[in-house]
Each structure stands twice: as structure tokens, then as C-alpha cells.
Amino acid sequence: MTWLLAFWRSSIGGKATMAVTGLLLFGFVVAHLLGNLQLLAGPEKLNAYAKMLHDLGPLLWVARIGLLLVFALHVATAIRLSRHNKAARPVAYAREATLQADFASRSMVLSGLSLLVFVVYHLLHFTLGVTNPEHFAKKAQGAGGFDVYSMVTASFANPAIATAYAAFMLVLFLHLKHGIQSLGQTLGFHHGRYTPWLKTLSFLLAAALAGGNAFLALSVQLGIVGGKL
Template sequence: MTLIKNMVGRKIVMSITGLALVSFVCIHLLGNISLFSGPDGINAYAKMLHSLGPFLWVVRLIMAAALGLHMVFGILLTLENRTSRAQKYAVNKHLSATVAGKNMIWTGLLIALYLGYHLLHFTGQMIMPEFSSSRNLDALGRPDVFSMVVHSFQHTVVSVVYVTAMAAVGLHLSHGLQSMVQTLGLNNERTLPVMVKVGAAAALVLFLGYAAIPAGIVSRLVGR
């Protein structure tokens, strides 16, 4: 409790939950790019995940908790910070704050919206149920995730939504990663500028990695 009563404590909660979420984002990407090796890659991956059984649910619950905390504190801190600087300057010049940094709440909310859509789409499979992997099995009897993804992303609109959401994730992380390192007190004078760059680069890599999938499908490089 004391942790969340202290403003540094709250930021540390943000960092640790952020770290959990970004770890998930990384692992998720590693899983997703198995799509590039065709149906065998991703469908095997999906089967493996399902075989984890209760463990999968443990991970899901942890992620849900991390997400919940991250969102609650993110919104709370944003509201608090706004009241701390209620009156605006007539002229306001930022010297080092970035677009990404200033819009964390908006990219965050966008990601939350997208996440709802994404879960309904690929996890709950209530959007475009005709491609549902739980209903359509591949030749080896595994859920056909590959076809579900490829068919979904062949709709340009869907791809655009996904790429846009990934841009939001990228922006969010381009500030969030370095911010996390700083809040956890892992920086010194030398590492700080490096971390700012590394954070941004890592965010870019994640964005490109994720965006590559719909891009590959729309451009017909994948799924033919």
C-alpha cells in the first residue's frame, strides 16, 4: 500500500507493470513472426500454447493484472499531474519533451481500445467468426491460425487498423522504455542518453516487426 501512496512508488508500479507488458509484447512478436514460416510455424506455436493449459491462464491473469494496474495508475497519474499544472502558459516551449512523451495517455488509451478489438478478433474470435481458428482446423488438426490471420489481414481496413495500433504501441514504447529504465533507477549520467536512443530504437524494431505481418499479407508476400 505504501508504494502506491508515494508518487515515486506509483511510478515504480507503472514501470514494473510496463516491464511485464513490454515483455509480453516481445514474446508475442516472436510468436507472431513464425507466421512468415507458413502455416506450420504459427499453427504449431498455437498448439503449443494451448497445451500449456492452466499455466497459460496464470500468464493471462498476470498480464491482465499488470494491464489493469498500468491503466489505472496511468490515468490516475495523468489526472493528478494535470491538476499540478492546471494553469497553462500563454507561450509554452518544450526543450526536450517528445511528441511520444507528451501523448502517453493518448497512445495508451488508443492501445487499450485496440486491445479490446484485438482480443475480440483473434482471441474471442467474435469478429469475422468465419475465419475462426477454433472452428477451422488445418490438415494436421491444429487450429488454423495462419489462415485466420491471412484472411483477416487481406481486408485492407483491418490491416490499417492494426498498423495504426502498432504505431501507437511504438510511440508509447519509444518514451516508455527509457522512462522505465530511469524510473527504476537504472540510469546514470552516461547511460541516460544511450537509454533514450536504445528505447526509441527498440520501439521502432517492435513496430516494424509487428507491422511487417499485415504489410506482408496485404502485399501478398505471405499467404499465397
């Protein structure tokens, strides 16, 4: 156990932890978006999907706890690495590249913390029903207690909620764009020939994931889903 802690504390161990946990969280965001896209297919599809997840029973809880642990490890390692970088920083910047790297890592910490705020809000909103109990109640009222469609469309019919979700997706875009690029570099794609490809790929993946979610958040306002409730 102590060697694992020592590895996590090392610079390479910290980077490896960020890469593995980042990849797992990326996988979650892909899977979650694919599930959320059922919103476009209508209430039956989305509610059947929600029921299928719920019917996983204990397995769902294993996945939830695993996700929480991965998320906590990602945040804790990011905080440790950023403290470590600050402590190791020279008094004056000798090279422009150092300045750029410092700005990028600081903006990653900032966008990451904003995403933490988003996830807490999102859980209070759709999973725990604290922020808008009137929307959360719609979930239990219809479709055998799995009317996630009514809950989500009622929420996104509120322009403030829809705009807040879309704004957070802009933060998700920035975080993913840089995160995917960093992951590529950690995996060794740090070469003159690959760097432009990696930049394009991270831009496209981040735009598809964050854009897809932002589109769903705005879909009711745009009149594509549900109609204003």
C-alpha cells in the first residue's frame, strides 16, 4: 500500500493517475451523452433507458461509487500536482513556453473546479431533487416512476436553467480540449508531426461532447424537444 502512495506522490505517478482517471471520466461523459441523446427519441426511449439503468440494482451502486472514487482521485491529484508545480516554479520565467504551460495548467484547475460546481449542482438538480423539487416530482408522477423525460424537459423549459447548463458545457469544452491533449502527451504523442493532429482531435472530441450536451440543454428552448411546458 505504501508503494502505491509513494507512486501517487511521485511526479510520474501523479501524471499517470491524471491520465487513467481522466480517461475513465471521459468514458463516462461519452456514455452519459449517448444515454442523454435518447431525449431526442422521445419519452418512451429515454424513460426505458432510465428504467434499464435503475434495474441494474446493486451494479448501478458499484458503478456510482466507482465513479465517485475516480472523480475524487482526479481532483485530489490535480490539486497536489498544481501545488507541487507552484512550489517548484522559479522566481522569474526564463522561457515563453513555461509561461504558456503555467497558464494552461492554471486554467485547467479553474475549469476543473467549475466543473466540480456543475456536477454538485447537477446532482442536486436531477438526482436528489433539491434545487427544483417541482421538476423532480414530475419524474415520480409519470411512467411508473421513471418519467425522466418530463423532469428534464420541464427543467430545460426554464431559460435560466437551460442557459446555465449550456454555459457550463462551454467550461466542459475548454477542460476536455486541454485534457485530451495532455492525455495524448502523457501517452507519448509529443512529437512535431503528431502535435497538430492531437490538437485537432482534442478540439473535435471536446466540441462533439460539450456541444452535444449544450444542444440537449437548449433543445426545449429551440422547440426541438417537448415544446415549452
